[in-house]
Amino acid sequence: MNYFKAKILHLVPVFFLVTFASFMMLNLLPGDLVDAILLDEESSVPSAADRAALEKELNLDKPVIIRYFIWLGNMFQGDLGRSYINTQPVTEALALRIPVSLELMIMAQILAIGIAVPLGLISGYKAGQPIDRGISAGAFAVLAVPLFIMGTVLIWIFAIWWPILPSSGHTDFAKDAWGNIQGFILPALTIGLIEVPVLMRVLRTDLISTLQEDYIALAKSKGMSTRYILFNHALRPSSFTFITILGLQLGNLITGSIVVETLFSIPGVGKLLIDAVDARDEILVQGVITFVALVYVGVNLLVDLMYAVLDPRVAARGA
Amino acid sequence: MADNSTSLRLWRQIPFFKREEAAVSDRIKDERRLGWVFWAAFSYIMALILLTISTNFLPYKDPAFQDYGFINSGLSAKYWFGGDALGRDIFSRVIHGAGISFSVAFTSPFIGMAIGLLMGMSAGYFRGRVDTVVSIIVDSILAFPNIVLAIAVLFFAGPTLPNLILVIAFYTIPQFTRIARANTLLYAQREFVMAARAQGASHLRILIRELLPNVIIPLAAFSLLVMSFTIILEGTLSFLGVGIPPPTPTWGRMISEGVEELVENAWIAFVPSIFMFLTILSLNLMGDRLRQFTDVKASNA
Numbered sequence: 001m002n003y004f005k006a007k008i009l010h011l012v013p014v015f016f017l018v019t020f021a022s023f024m025m026l027n028l029l030p031g032d033l034v035d036a037i038l039l040d041e042e043s044s045v046p047s048a049a050d051r052a053a054l055e056k057e058l059n060l061d062k063p064v065i066i067r068y069f070i071w072l073g074n075m076f077q078g079d080l081g082r083s084y085i086n087t088q089p090v091t092e093a094l095a096l097r098i099p100v101s102l103e104l105m106i107m108a109q110i111l112a113i114g115i116a117v118p119l120g121l122i123s124g125y126k127a128g129q130p131i132d133r134g135i136s137a138g139a140f141a142v143l144a145v146p147l148f149i150m151g152t153v154l155i156w157i158f159a160i161w162w163p164i165l166p167s168s169g170h171t172d173f174a175k176d177a178w179g180n181i182q183g184f185i186l187p188a189l190t191i192g193l194i195e196v197p198v199l200m201r202v203l204r205t206d207l208i209s210t211l212q213e214d215y216i217a218l219a220k221s222k223g224m225s226t227r228y229i230l231f232n233h234a235l236r237p238s239s240f241t242f243i244t245i246l247g248l249q250l251g252n253l254i255t256g257s258i259v260v261e262t263l264f265s266i267p268g269v270g271k272l273l274i275d276a277v278d279a280r281d282e283i284l285v286q287g288v289i290t291f292v293a294l295v296y297v298g299v300n301l302l303v304d305l306m307y308a309v310l311d312p313r314v315a316a317r318g319a
Numbered sequence: 320m321a322d323n324s325t326s327l328r329l330w331r332q333i334p335f336f337k338r339e340e341a342a343v344s345d346r347i348k349d350e351r352r353l354g355w356v357f358w359a360a361f362s363y364i365m366a367l368i369l370l371t372i373s374t375n376f377l378p379y380k381d382p383a384f385q386d387y388g389f390i391n392s393g394l395s396a397k398y399w400f401g402g403d404a405l406g407r408d409i410f411s412r413v414i415h416g417a418g419i420s421f422s423v424a425f426t427s428p429f430i431g432m433a434i435g436l437l438m439g440m441s442a443g444y445f446r447g448r449v450d451t452v453v454s455i456i457v458d459s460i461l462a463f464p465n466i467v468l469a470i471a472v473l474f475f476a477g478p479t480l481p482n483l484i485l486v487i488a489f490y491t492i493p494q495f496t497r498i499a500r501a502n503t504l505l506y507a508q509r510e511f512v513m514a515a516r517a518q519g520a521s522h523l524r525i526l527i528r529e530l531l532p533n534v535i536i537p538l539a540a541f542s543l544l545v546m547s548f549t550i551i552l553e554g555t556l557s558f559l560g561v562g563i564p565p566p567t568p569t570w571g572r573m574i575s576e577g578v579e580e581l582v583e584n585a586w587i588a589f590v591p592s593i594f595m596f597l598t599i600l601s602l603n604l605m606g607d608r609l610r611q612f613t614d615v616k617a618s619n620a
Contacts, residue, residue: 013455014462021463028475140607144600146551148558148571149592152578156589160582167581255466255555262559263578273467274559277474289471296464 022290080287090287101268111192120203139197151190151263168265187264191256206238247303357608360601371418380408382415383566400590412568419569423553428545430488435495443503457493465490502534540613543606547599
């Protein structure tokens, strides 16, 4: 139990650090804050009334630390400010985009596992043989492909050279379920393929050591088929590091969804962030960044706690 | 290793060599050699660096100049890699773009390495409370997903090269710290450190004269892998349009502009993509080989 308490207590300073950093970002803007926000909006000199209204909204008459706590209090009530371009509340914009990004990430993860597990199994089972060398070399090459190049190549192959999938756009799941899934295949595959080399390698390494265990030799001597042994005896004990890495991939998943949503014009949280950057919508950028950072911190904590539940040794070591 | 199997076979045919001896001597020779793959990767990187430097004195076409006669033109004698959608010389842009990638790749990792050495070595040498403080700092750095922090800093503080270098350097600190700490822990137990301590050497002297030369070797090998990470991160930021703004050509932006033309003129995106892929692949190959070369665990086992 101590481990869990320590982990959650550890979250407190990290929470304040992340929120304070996100809050202070606005102050990095060169020049006067109010001018910086209002000037991009209509590129004319803002009226005194507008300035006063914004100053009041941002509480600029109060000291920084008070402003931070007011902002934090509003955040807990689901208020991250509102966009200065279309006056939409930030949380409302986020709520519309979250399901899209979530679907993309889940599909990417499914595809990554679906590709990495068979490759890792073949490669580990045939370790040292030509097929393993081929797979490992391929994995090494994929490691050198940045996400956006992978996406570009996939678009060219599956949307232009052999046009079977859409290269951009998003259809509502409720309207056209198949169209919705089709639109997600290429983007999800892009993120998934990038993750495959790392996942495949850890599975391969663990499988090689598992296959040297006595119970595998026993299963073989009993005449069980290779496939049965691999999937029913070897896969589970070889997959612990695999699951750990899967949890650690979260940061890559966030990076991946930002890039891929931009490349494939999918209206998710990442596209919202990049569009806000393009439109120079300061409050929206700040809101989305705060949200993403908090989700990241929260999910990392959950992953840590889950390991402790799955493998009690982690908690024993950590306490 | 795979690439030396022919020489291994030849070795074994020499009659006065016992089989095992030949194999052992071959393995030792193998560990001391970097292999042709390493040198091929090295040559590619050096060639690209020389080309980048040559932009300072060779008369390349202006990467921002628009030649309307060559819009989306294919490969030609005048424009080696053709012209892009605005009629700009792709070859010249690729070479100039390499300059941005390299100026990040050759600065950020070393800033990160300096800070990582300082933190990792103090944590590994003094342990206890120093170790705790360092681990809290590292955890805080990792609290932000890297790309999001980079976007935020470049957006709010301005997309300038120094900002780009610093924010990317910031993200290389944790890895360097970990490796420096692990190696310091390992070497601090060794006899030569104890001998220095017995002679009354100060902490600072032990850290700098005894530990630093040993710890810096694996870090230097690792820095090649970090370079490829920084090139990917810089490219991603440029691709998203939050990196160095135009007219400076960057690989990331060239690719994002090329995506618009993908249907008719795919090479506009593919030329910078191939250069970028080969650069990252080369750095990974070199880094991987050097890491095996300098890995304490492997050589002491």
